[in-house]
Amino acid sequence: QSWQMPYVRRVDSIVNFQHTSAEGEDLVVRNLVENPRSLSDKELAKIKEIALQEPLLLNRLISPSAHVTGVYVTVLLPEKSFDAPAQVTDAARKLMEQARRLYPEIDFYLTGGVIMDNAFGEYSQKDIETLAPIVYGIILLVTFLTLRSVAGTVAVLLITAFSVITTVGLLGWMGLHFTPPSAAMPSIVLTLAVADTMHILVSMFQGMRRGLNRHDALIESLSMNIWPIIFTSLTDAVGFLTMNFSEVPPFRDLGNYATLGVLVALIYSIFFLPAFMAVIPVQVPASQDSKSLPIDRLGDFIVRRRKSLLWGTSIATLVLFALIPLNELNDQYVRYFDERVDFRRATDFTVDHLGGIYEIHYSMSTPENGGIASPEYLNQLDAFARWYQRQPGVVHVNTLADTMKRLNKNIHGDDPAWYRVPDDRALAAQYLLLYELSLPFGLDLNDQINVDQSASRVVVTLKNLTSKEILAMEDSAQQWLRDHLPVGMTAQGTGPALMFAHLGQRNIRSMINGSMVGILLISGTMIFTFRSLKIGAISLIPNLVPAGMAFGIWGLFIGEVGLALSVVFSMTLGIVVDDTIHFLNHYLHAKREEEMETEAAIRYAFSHVGGALLSTTLILVAGFSVLTFSAFKLNSSLGALTVLIFTLALLADFLLLAPLLMQLDGKREGMESRVTSQVEA
16 A cells, blocks of 8 residues: 555565575565465464565564564655655555554554654644744733833734734745745744834833823934844844855755845834834833832942952853863754654654664665676675674665575575575676566666666665764775775765765854854944944954853753754844844943943943843743744754853843943043043142
């Protein structure tokens, strides 16, 4: 029945395995199991004995204890078909459910590369359907508790909804597709739209509490926040665009889609939000004594304790930066799904009882047509397979040499002493021709040898190894090939497992380059925005510190950075800068426009923007923390590390940037004061 599934090219099992045996001088090729209901116990025992002694079956299609067997379905998916894995998975599930009803005493599990491909898309979609509404609800709740305004909460609801809908609609209009990584875009746009909106609303409500009417408070808020919002949107866009350095197209898609969303959210925040707030009824809670606000008390505390905070945060930063090397780039793609996922449970069972789903493929070539029948070639092939079988983590090696050894034994009356590679090339070629002519359609050797018989495939099946272990395995294999085989016969390993392992290594290097470019561009933007080389240089510290500290903490407690987390720094870089821009904007406004001293300017920044920074961080943390509950590790790890970075970014601005400004600007003011006193004297 598996043959009836879409795109099937071959189906292998212990039932249709092409068993060869000698009957007199004839070579007989037949299914290992035929008419099972008519077989006697003795015949079944003989079949079991054959299966457990057959290298092509043991640990691939039957377990050593013969309590688990597999049906191995090979499919050839069409290019650029997004729904082909889903079609195959759906057909396989239907077949499996039918089998479960017919044979309730048997446990059925469904795994494999195609099933994993489908699981990536399936659980990304589930996260959109289940977690995205929760994110939306939590963001609105935190927004309402922060603003204490129904009108403000409705404004946030509309801005976020319009931003996400418009972005997704534009992507659809352009014919673009979502992939598992890029499916996180709506949540990113959602939180960024809230951040833009909150700064305008918080400043507006503060103005109304001071006695301004609604329109004047709105105008004051826009005059104070419009340029910081524009520049933060630009830095967000720069951060996301650096994801185009990624070697993984879906991550590039995520960066480009999020950039579009950032710009859409900016347009709605500047043009729709002020118009909306200008026409709807707005009620603001009664004014409070500003000095009694917790954010003002925090500002006073930081001003008083600036030296101890500067030293403390600096030491903590250095310690956490020193822990970054504890991280290693490693991945186990099956473990992208937790135990709640059927695919993960099925794969774990298969690995424990039958074999792995990771494979490395080698095309072992000869310099001439028909060269695979050469005894030298077959012995070298067999030696390579035997070496691989001794390696830890290898569960099976499929090679033509085993087939030829079995045929040689069959031709010599099934004498076990002849279970070896044929000594004569002409005889080996005849064995192979005779065997191929006897194979039924669909079970030939086309998946193992090429048309002119100048190369054969070696398939190495692995346990659930990490990407680091897979790369080490391939390096060892290449060293063995160089040491033992002629140059023309060596081959590079290939297959999805190796591809993703190499991709992770390459991606981290490319993202480091992208991050450096992003830092340079954002630094230039900061210098231009604040018209100060010194302020631009100072701003780099709180922008770089959060990610470094977060990866230090991650190295201490987790110690593994996979393909998904290699893009986190670039993804969050622009967002982290947002807090710094808003804080520095108010600080410089106080110094330049209000002519305040450094300490007073710090208190002014805390009073006027500290609450908004705290609110936006709470919203970002609340939004991304929901992702940590995902059964899909790509999203859960991304959410956890992002939450950590956003939290540390706020702490860096409050506990490191503010004391640093007082230390540097305070010294300059002290020097100017001494110079003035000397001149007066």
